[in-house]
Amino acid sequence: MPSPQLVGFEHRVIVGIADLAVTNNRSATLTTYSLGSCLAVAIYDPVIRCGGLLHAMLPDSSIDPVKAAKQPGMFIETGVAALFRAAYQFGAEKMRMRIAVAGGGQIMDNSGFFNIGKRNYEALMALFQKHGLRVAAEQVGGLVNRTVYLNVASGEVRLKVSGQASETVLLCGI
Amino acid sequence: MRHLDDYLDKVSNLPPAPRVLTELLTLLGRDDVDSEKIVSIIALDPGLTASVLQLANSALLAAARPAEELSEAVARLGFNQVFQLVAALVGGSGMAPPQPGYGIDSGELWRHSVTVAVAAQLVAEEVGDAPAIVYTAALLHDIGKIVLSETLVQSYAALVADTEQQQLPLIEAERRVLGTDHAEIGGRLLTRWKMPAGVVAAVTYHHAPQEAGTHARLAAHVYVGNMLAHMMGYGCGHVPFAIHGRSEAMRILGLGEESLPKFMIATFEKLGFVEALFGAVSKSKAAKR
Numbered sequence: 001m002p003s004p005q006l007v008g009f010e011h012r013v014i015v016g017i018a019d020l021a022v023t024n025n026r027s028a029t030l031t032t033y034s035l036g037s038c039l040a041v042a043i044y045d046p047v048i049r050c051g052g053l054l055h056a057m058l059p060d061s062s063i064d065p066v067k068a069a070k071q072p073g074m075f076i077e078t079g080v081a082a083l084f085r086a087a088y089q090f091g092a093e094k095m096r097m098r099i100a101v102a103g104g105g106q107i108m109d110n111s112g113f114f115n116i117g118k119r120n121y122e123a124l125m126a127l128f129q130k131h132g133l134r135v136a137a138e139q140v141g142g143l144v145n146r147t148v149y150l151n152v153a154s155g156e157v158r159l160k161v162s163g164q165a166s167e168t169v170l171l172c173g174i
Numbered sequence: 175m176r177h178l179d180d181y182l183d184k185v186s187n188l189p190p191a192p193r194v195l196t197e198l199l200t201l202l203g204r205d206d207v208d209s210e211k212i213v214s215i216i217a218l219d220p221g222l223t224a225s226v227l228q229l230a231n232s233a234l235l236a237a238a239r240p241a242e243e244l245s246e247a248v249a250r251l252g253f254n255q256v257f258q259l260v261a262a263l264v265g266g267s268g269m270a271p272p273q274p275g276y277g278i279d280s281g282e283l284w285r286h287s288v289t290v291a292v293a294a295q296l297v298a299e300e301v302g303d304a305p306a307i308v309y310t311a312a313l314l315h316d317i318g319k320i321v322l323s324e325t326l327v328q329s330y331a332a333l334v335a336d337t338e339q340q341q342l343p344l345i346e347a348e349r350r351v352l353g354t355d356h357a358e359i360g361g362r363l364l365t366r367w368k369m370p371a372g373v374v375a376a377v378t379y380h381h382a383p384q385e386a387g388t389h390a391r392l393a394a395h396v397y398v399g400n401m402l403a404h405m406m407g408y409g410c411g412h413v414p415f416a417i418h419g420r421s422e423a424m425r426i427l428g429l430g431e432e433s434l435p436k437f438m439i440a441t442f443e444k445l446g447f448v449e450a451l452f453g454a455v456s457k458s459k460a461a462k463r
Contacts, residue, residue: 017407018442036407036414057406057442063435074439107404108343109419113431116405116438117415143337143415145407163277163334163412 015053018074022052022086026153033147034162035103037117039124039140040148041080042100044155045092046174051152054083058116059123076123099133100157100171102148104140117141137171178354178362185321194219195310196368198257202306207253213245222260226251229259232450255447257306258295261313262288262451273319275326277334277412281452283320287313288448289408293441294399300437301427308395311376314369315396318360318377319411325352330412337416344416345381357381384422394423402434402441 015021015032023030030053032040041054056079061068063075072078084094101124104117121140128135137157139146145162154173161168197215201208216222223244230247231240241247248256262284269284294312295305326333329351336347348355361378375389376396383393397420404414424430 017445034407034409036409037405038407057438058435063432064439067439074442105404105409105415107401107415107417107419108341109421111419111421113421113424113434114401114405114419116434143413145409145414162409162414 015055017055018057018071018079020052020054020073020079020083020086022050022083022090023152024048024050024090028152030150030152031147035105035146035148037103037105037120039076039101039103039117039120040146041083041124042102042148042150042157042171043083043087043092044098044100044150044152044157045087045090045096046098046155047093047096048091049152049155050087050090050092051150051155052083052087053148053150054079056080056120059119076120077127080124080127094131094133097133098136098155098171098174099128100148100150101135101138101140102146102157102159102170105144105146106141107143139170178359181321181325181354181359182363182366185324194222195261196370198260199306199310199370202253202257209245209248209253212253212256213248216248216256216260217244222263225263226256226259228453229255229450232453254305258291258309259451261291261310269317269320273323273411275323275330276319276410277330278319278323278410282410283316285448285452286403286408286410287316288451289403289406289441289445290315290396290399292399292444292448293402293437294395296440296444297398297402297427297429297437298395301429303391303395307370307372308392308399310369311373311380311392312396312399314360314364314373315377315380315400316356316360317363318356318358321359321363322348322352322354322356334412337413342416343381343418344411344413347416381417381420383420383426390426394426397423398427398429398434398437402437405434406438406441 011028013028013030021030032055038057044051056076057074059076061075061078068075068078072082104121106117107114147160149158156173157171158167159170227247230250272280291309291313295309298305298308333347333351336342337344345355357378357380361374364374372389372392375386376392379386379393380396383390383397386393
């Protein structure tokens, strides 16, 4: 008897906190849960259908350079660099990348003590500007927790927001 | 407005008073910790005994030879980790079910509470405060949500609308809708449980530690632990970031702005321990069924 074919079978690859993953496996959906004030950066090269997802916790690696060397995904600056480098290994090209950003939840704080979400976002924007990268879609800040899904077959990026029953599309697939 | 005790009397899924936790807390507070006594308290509860053995033999701490006796498991884990486990089990029972009034899924409140406890304890150790009481207060800080969740199922829409449209912290929205809030109810419940006054005050004021009087320092620990967990995505519910920033908490503990990222990294390193605890708790629950 022939083995059954798994049609439409989707591999949900979980990207943990302070981690990243890149793949050209079209059955994969890269997923990262509950961002808090962390930022998810999803990149996708539609020509070679290669996608990557980063779940970065803190803005800048000067906080702990030793940690950054071991776990680059922890920080925006080292994480984004590692994410793009890994995608280039698959033949992705910088200028073809479609970029989506989500997360950076922020409590009601004027003191500046608890503004990690805001600082993460500012660090990311400064980095993108320096490298001439544009963000295609983003949903950041606010009082909610977000979960992000990147479908590698289409490049579609979906969001699940805490307290909302259904997922929404952040960036359409192509 | 309903009287505070009405909420406590009418709730159907309230966890029982964790007597073993209070006893252990007292034992650990002494200068010379009596390990035999600790073992004998735990041995009274077969579920706890199984969980302590399981944690001692978990992948996280796996030794070449598994611990077979409770005393050996306690010796391997150390009092601190044993206490963390026991607290997570007995204080945390009742935190595992979903709390629909807050939009909290199964296991979420427990994970949040333990992460807050682990983070708060790291800060306490760093600044030289007694870790066990900080851990306990932090673990129990949201216990009032279990009490209020049933009531909030009806009025939840109004609550979220208040927080989002008027940029109100969740705790203030609770007060508008219910006439009380999860911190106040939690404190009241812990008073009934005869928890130490510091734990009661820290839970009651965990969103406004500067108002906790002589227990402001303990309350500040819980507040900062709560912030660390939220920022790392270990929050829970619909609008987890609807919280007022309290820089006073940082000042009370003498912490600078740059200490938070450092504590986030330290907490991250402990997440494996949180998951191992969660495994031990889940298994003990499954065994009881």
